[in-house]
Amino acid sequence: MERREDFLRKIFRKYYYENVHKIQAPQRLSEREIGYLTFYPEKMIRHINLKSEGELRALLIHEAPKSVYYSSAYYDDPSAPINARIWKGADLVFDIDLDHLMVKEDYMISFTLCNSCKLYFPKNENKRCPACGSEKIKVISIPTKKGLEYGKEEIVRLMDILIEDFGISKKEMKIYFSGKRGYHLTVENSLYEDADQNFRMELSDYLTLNGFKISNILNQEYTLNELSQLFPLPYEKGWLGRVSKSFFKDILNDPLQNLNENYLRDMLQKYFLTITRKELQSILEKIVDKIKIRIDTNVTTDIHRIFRMPETLHGETGFIKKEITIIESFYPLVDAIAFTQEPIKVYVHYAPKFELNEQVFGPYKNQEIILPEMTAVFLTCMGLAEPLDCP
């Protein structure tokens, strides 16, 4: 354990030493709380106040932390105990993680690894290792390129809603690959900076369609024929319009080129003759489930949270939390790679077949192997390999 952490700390320090000039401090750094996680022994250090980018860079090189965090909130004195500070506002933050999305089998490779005997076995309900009986087992999930592409679609949908329904401009939003299995979106300098926790909870409910009632569309007081005249239309604002859009496109197979109300109502009326209320209810429930935004609501609603700092390394993968400028041409498993192709010898307990930087690796099982630095660091961070060479 110590050896592995020591290897990672050295290699993280080398990265920070060589790349520190690229790391920019978040805006209003001195008003934010900074925190970081150390390598072995693992310890969370919080309530740090940094005055300048220079101080931040010095901390990164000196400490070579496993992970670095900053508060989304601004305080009068970030180093004071939480109850003694004045909260001055906070960025809006959103976390889209593959763990929360409707994940298909080929979006993530998941398996279980026993930390005692290093046996790997398929993900199952067992709370113990089938070989040694240890409870120190850990489910490991490696996102695939396909899974991360799917995550991108979710973040784009989130951006669209923030723009259309909340008037947030593209300029106020920043998007990042989280460094692990998802994406972060932050909104800085917006009207919502002062928004309190209640507002953020309502915003989360709005995005996740928590509490959205199908009965608002399928009012029991009306017949289906009457409802065809009251059903939301695709050009309506907000979620009702989105539900309608999905209904026309996916259920009625209408390309939505003709938005004439009579034409649309006529289509609904004809279709509603062919189904029961119960069937319509079930169709609408499926649409709602498909179009809601699956953010991690804990992140958005916590106004004192510390959040991974952009351009720093993720301690569980060795990837960079990377800002995304053009999402269509951003590929996390290429663009967020921090380390080099330099050969390093490692002992791999287990690794499935996976892809990094458009190269395919694995599967490996209980073997010594020379791998590029980027791959050796990734597997070591994930707890799947032990370094044999030390940098």
Ligand SMILES: [Zn+2]
């Ligand atoms: Zn075991």
